[in-house]
Amino acid sequence: MVKTVASVGLPVDEVLEIRKNRYCPENETKDCKRISIVTGIHGDELEGQFVCYEVGRRMKEHPELLTGIVDIYPAMNPLGIDSITRGIPAFDLDMNRLFPGNKEGDMTEYVASKIIADLEGSDVCVDIHASNIYLTEIPQIRINKLHKEKLIPLARELNIDFIWVHEANTVLESTLAHSMNSRGVPTLVVEMGVGMRITKTYGYQLVDGIFHLMHEMGIWQGETQPVRKPILSEDPEDVSFLNATHGGIFVPSVKHWEVLKKGDLVGNIIDPLRGGILDEIVSPVDGILFTIREYPVVDEGSLIGRLLRKEVYDR
Amino acid sequence: MNKKIIYEIKSLYRDDFRVWGYEFGEGEKSVCIVGPMRGNEVQQLYTCSQLTRRLKVMEEKGRIKKGHKILVVPSVNPYSMNIQKRFWPTDNTDINRMFPGYDEGETTQRIAAGVFDEIKDYKYGIQFASFYMPGTFMPHVRMMKAGMENVELAKKFGMPYVVLRNTRPYDTTTLNYNWQIWETNAFSLYTTTTSSVDKASAFQAIQSILTFLSKEGIVEYYGHDGYISMVVEDTDMVSVRTKKSGIFESKVIVGQEVNKGQILAEIIDPYEGEVIDTLTSPVDGSVFFKHSDPLTYASTAVFKLIVQAH
Structure with missing residues (x-):
């Protein structure tokens, strides 16, 4: 009703x-x-x-x-x-x-x-x-x-x-x-x-x-x-944040909920005007990507993703 | 005067985002004055610009006392002002809900952190603030009861009113609150308007600031001392609310003394033009705040009245 x-x-x-x-x-x-x-x-x-x-x-x-x-x-x-x-x-x-x-x-x-x-x-x-x-x-x-x-x-x-x-x-x-x-x-x-x-x-x-x-x-x-x-996850240290270092267009290289190794490429921030890459966003830890940027336009500081550290999901 | 960039970020297609600071005098960090953080705070921008103009002349004439530095930040958010949007262009976040900021966080957290780092060690902090509801105010100094507020200091501005209000959960991320936590004496100055310029009110605010700075021994200023401020608790003001939604037609102006039973406004039926609600004053008092949009919702506090002392 x-x-x-x-x-x-x-x-x-x-x-x-x-x-x-x-x-x-x-x-x-x-x-x-x-x-x-x-x-x-x-x-x-x-x-x-x-x-x-x-x-x-x-x-x-x-x-x-x-x-x-x-x-x-x-x-x-x-x-x-x-x-x-x-x-x-x-x-x-x-x-x-x-x-x-x-x-x-x-x-x-x-x-x-x-x-x-x-x-x-x-x-x-x-x-x-x-x-x-x-x-x-x-x-x-x-x-x-x-x-x-x-x-x-x-x-x-x-x-x-x-x-x-x-x-x-x-x-x-x-x-x-x-x-x-x-x-x-x-x-x-x-x-x-x-x-x-x-x-x-x-x-x-x-x-x-x-x-x-x-x-x-x-x-x-x-x-x-x-x-x-x-x-x-109960410990703030379990989660790593990835933020854009430049304003630009974020193009992901990985899928959501993907397991990553430290140094793996998460995506690029590209510059369509000059045809260049402004930044390569890499995983700072071994972990799983539970948040990923959907909207391509980023400012400096925009959140690109969040990773849950490997130790947490291995527990 | 020393003009410097206090925070800067690069953009893909727009010019760089820059927050400028204008320094006057040399010595201890005495007072910092912060202008708009939202894109529609045009009155706050105008007031800051006129204050800067005034301080420039005073500095040239040697009227900023030795050992004191004054910093004016005329806009923390030029990007939003240029596209006439109140909050941050891309994600609609409010810089004044991001303090003390986080330099590794999201964009507006970084802006708040970068700016706060430059402005947090001043003895006095003054912000030109605005209200989320469209309306006009009696000019006043507003202080949050965060434990550090000093009413006697606030009276030195000589504004008509000093308003005290209790902190709410969201206040903990405002500039005013965080200034206080970092032991700056923080004041929010409200002039009459937000998205339109009221010159008289802007110059009253400038006079108030110069009066305050003079009383604190930071500048030499020989203007009018202003008002003997009336101290009012926000909770003691009487709100007059609409019972119906419709077209709002005020019958009084801000600052006007009103009697109990006096008609303050009428609400008009938007289709048939009849008066569907008449708002009367429940007290003898004066109009402190008045709603300014032509349309209003039901249950909206369209007036705030200060009760006349007997």
């Missing part, structure tokens, strides 16, 4: 609505568990759109197997999605820096507070992101160190390739995930694929993981696939 979570009248005729679809079991009980699937906080991240569709499609195919509540929120930032804008259009604000919001605040804060209120009571929340338009990410879950005890076991059920536990960061206190985790709703942040695109293979991978987690929680009684064993 489609419900409106928040509604605000816009200046000219239109009403902004944040909507969710609630799937309930045929025999709903008070003890039913509830999972919330959230996406579209950043309007240019679309990987979650396919995931929401596919989760809904599979449930509708076998409604008799549903024994808990599944709430799907496909568009937290509908104006952003519709206008290919990462933030909230007109305000130029990152919606994921507004939580928990304020119901007495302006439109953006009000919407954020209504979303939080609606998500409260979930047993688990999955917030699906798709990197940005510049970088492609292997399906992974990012966890704030503060919440790792509760979240790592859940993350292992989601059929992703990598769990990245990062340091606590004050700025991230205004994210949806931090607000929900602080309220006792375990919230997993998935990053996968790339902005403005849909990678179906990653979508299917995560959907299989969501059904597996739902099965573990007693929400889904259908058969589920065994999940992948994710690589876990």
